[in-house]
């Protein structure tokens with residue numbers, strides 16, 4: 001028999017109300033023992049006193065009863081809404097332990113919900129992301145995933161693959177030597193091609209969902225003293241990075257988190273690019289270049305008051321990036337051609353002139369790249385790996401078709417397994433442990 005767990009479902013610390021949740025076969029009897037009253041009607045709040053094992057009253061509050069299977073976990077569940085003081089919560093925890101309930105670990109409620117088929121693995125991940133969501137874009141993506149957007153996509157592909165597999169296995173069981181190739185190409189070629197296209201399109205999304213979840217990366221790069229740290233501070237509206245007139249001030253990568261268009265953004269200031277004076281600076285320059293390489297968008301910063309060649313900076317920028325012509329308070333913006341697809345922004349990081357135009361442009365850029373499309377986005381490396389594996393097997397299946405159904409059927413079967421790993425249909429214990437351990441306690 002499974003044991004019965006309990007946990008504080010609301011945040012720890014002082015609060016107006018605290019919610020304690022129970023799940024498992026002892027949830028009902030525990031509720032009866034605590035309240036010493038008849039059990040409330042299912043899913044209706046009832047005012048009750050809660051007692052400890054000596055009969056003393058711990059607190060009064062609302063009791064709710066959710067009999068299985070119509071509960072979050074699918075088991076018998078109960079919920080206690082009490083006053084949110086640490087001593088109340090502690091005393092209730094001790095009373096529940098005296099009734100043979102056990103304090104839950106991280107994600108245990110959701111894992112039980114998963115095991116009772118209340119949600120699949122992608123929906124459980126969406127739930128974890130919803131709890132972690134700090135911006136509007138993250139909330140919207142997490143909610144879509146929690147309510148089954150990815151599940152529907154992956155289950156849909158799986159269903160199609162199962163009928164392809166059935167067709168291939170039909171060929172193996174009843175080989176008709178003469179028209180095997182014809183038959184196969186009819187039954188499997190077109191659907192396989194369509195699925196290969198769909199999976200490839202799902203993967204080729206500029207990592208949109210992962211960016212929404214983890215943050216869109218912008219890197220500031222340029223020569224020493226160009227004003228990168230000054231611009232970082234202007235965009236962050238705080239003195240996050242040290243600014244001095246000494247070239248080579250910034251050595252490490254300095255990150256600030258911003259919210260643009262409702263999406264999380266990680267803006268990184270980096271060391272000025274030049275022949276380094278010492279090993280510390282050399283490491284800073286190496287990190288700066290790596291950051292620029294990995295970023296989703298680069299802001300190349302130059303100082304318009306100085307005669308400098310922009311060629312070195314131009315080389316590092318890509319279409320979609322921006323070139324910042326800084327220090328316009330000292331000199332007018334120079335006449336020049338920016339690289340193809342790179343937008344130029346004359347501004348002064350010190351006076352703030354022109355910074356608003358850059359911010360507006362950045363906001364549009366982030367919105368355009370991260371906004372939800374019709375098709376749901378994969379949001380984790382786990383999804384990318386699973387879909388990539390499925391796609392590899394589908395491609396192999398497609399190639400094997402010309403040589404008969406056996407190998408193609410095997411590869412199709414492996415593609416199905418890869419999709420089933422994504423939704424958690426096939427139990428991969430370490431994947432489950434990894435997913436559920438990321439939850440907070442009480443969820």
Ligand SMILES: Nc1nc2c(ncn2[C@@H]2O[C@H](COP(=O)(O)OP(=O)(O)OP(=O)(O)O)[C@@H](O)[C@H]2O)c(=O)[nH]1
Pocket residue numbers: 222223224225226227228229230231242243244245246247248249250251270271272273326327328329330347348349350351
């Ligand atoms: N007049 C003027 N001075 C600026 C402007 N932006 C930055 N500065 C000055 O330029 C100097 C260098 O600025 P930083 O922001 O430290 O430049 P950086 O690119 O981060 O320099 P490193 O970290 O050394 O690579 C400082 O003295 C700033 O006050 C600007 O728009 N106008």
Ligand SMILES: [K+]
Pocket residue numbers: 224225243244245246247248249250
């Ligand atoms: K500096």
Ligand SMILES: [Mg+2]
Pocket residue numbers: 228229230241242243249250269270272
């Ligand atoms: Mg700096």
